[in-house]
Amino acid sequence: MIAGGGPVPRQLIDACRSNGRPVFVVALEGQTDAATVAGVDHVWVKLGEASRTIDALKAAHAEELVLVGPIKRPSLITLRPDLRGAQLLARIGMRALGDDGLLKAVRDELESEGFRLIGAHDVLRDALAQHGVMGAVAPDDLALSDIAFGMKVARQLGELDIGQAVVVQQGVVLGVEAVEGTDALIARCAALKKDGPRPVLIKRAKPQQDRRLDLPTVGLDTVALCIDAGFGGIAIEAGGSLVLDRAQIVARADQAGMFVLGVVPEQ
């Protein structure tokens, strides 16, 4: 595993262990939580240290590889690539420092070394979002209209490699996610929302995205933030996003009168 930030890498590690699957983790300095690798075979590398990463994975006899957890994008100045990392960066060019371009270049580099890339959802099978209402609360017609609009907006944001999430209320886009991340988006929209029917968080995978990379994720923290923000619900892409701790999420959302919905995107 190459582990980014947040709680998902650890959940994946725990899932592997409970399945008896051996794990080796490449942790990224300044990105991965220390708790992620506690008690797990791992190495710390800097972003850009491509040779060290590949050497460590080979030494660990890794065959299947999963990239999971958000990675803060580096600046051109703070990034100190090794020779191989520099060659990689030179090849993809400046403009590819968007999430998607960078991830795809890293994926290609890793696959060229013979590692088989798998998705987090291949390990956390139960976490892949299903189609339909997940709890006791269902969206009304206005919410469904906001969701349809938000899915369209999120698709275009994804095509431009900007972000995955958007908040819509009463037909108006309250906020759009870019570098700040979903948590900051939710907090901002709490202050921007209007009276009346409540906002909806919509999150979907980038359409051109390799589903093995960076799937949208909804966890307990996301749900707690949406409840605090007074949102009416969360809509995520069915088959294209991860819902972690689903039973607890649904229980909390039900209690708050908030829906959690898996949506099949238009083709």
Place this chain on the structure above:
Amino acid sequence: MIAGGGPVPRQLIDACRSNGRPVFVVALEGQTDAATVAGVDHVWVKLGEASRTIDALKAAHAEELVLVGPIKRPSLITLRPDLRGAQLLARIGMRALGDDGLLKAVRDELESEGFRLIGAHDVLRDALAQHGVMGAVAPDDLALSDIAFGMKVARQLGELDIGQAVVVQQGVVLGVEAVEGTDALIARCAALKKDGPRPVLIKRAKPQQDRRLDLPTVGLDTVALCIDAGFGGIAIEAGGSLVLDRAQIVARADQAGMFVLGVVPEQ
């Protein structure tokens, strides 16, 4: 004039007066600054009071009409339209509560009453952004690449009626404007920016937008915020945005080593 918030309505009033052009102002409760209408013939109305607005404009013998200044979008619950306002809302429907849809419906309603709609730039002719570098500082190649990307992103945001502004740094979209407005976008991106080449604020008119409605505006406050945020420059649509107090803006930007650029959008 139907006046929204911010300083532009007052600047327009002063421009009219110095040209000897009589002005009557419809000020919107909770939106227009009190200072805007000080010493000017005006009436205060609530958003949604369509009949009162039209009656007041007719009583003032208005012929040409300009809509200027941002208007905070109402919620469905706080909006208390009069009969005519309710009929208008029913006709345009919920989804048109985006900026652009709402403004166009209001425009059509006003034109059907015989008023001739003009743009703020028809009065503030000197304020329309010109093509090219406005001060002593020019963008470098990296900034030009960020601007080209930002113009493309802003175009799509505009097509979706989300917002007009975007901040790009080193090929990455730091932030996207929705309901929060440009000032909040700039402040947020100040905290999100990376080391190295500085971010650029890009602002353009929505492509489908009636140029007489809601042109993007850059004022001294915008420039001061961008300087405080450590941005490298501002790029706005030439012929499609207003630069207020240009001489002062250019002087301050020059002093801060920041460029101000008018860009002709790709067709």
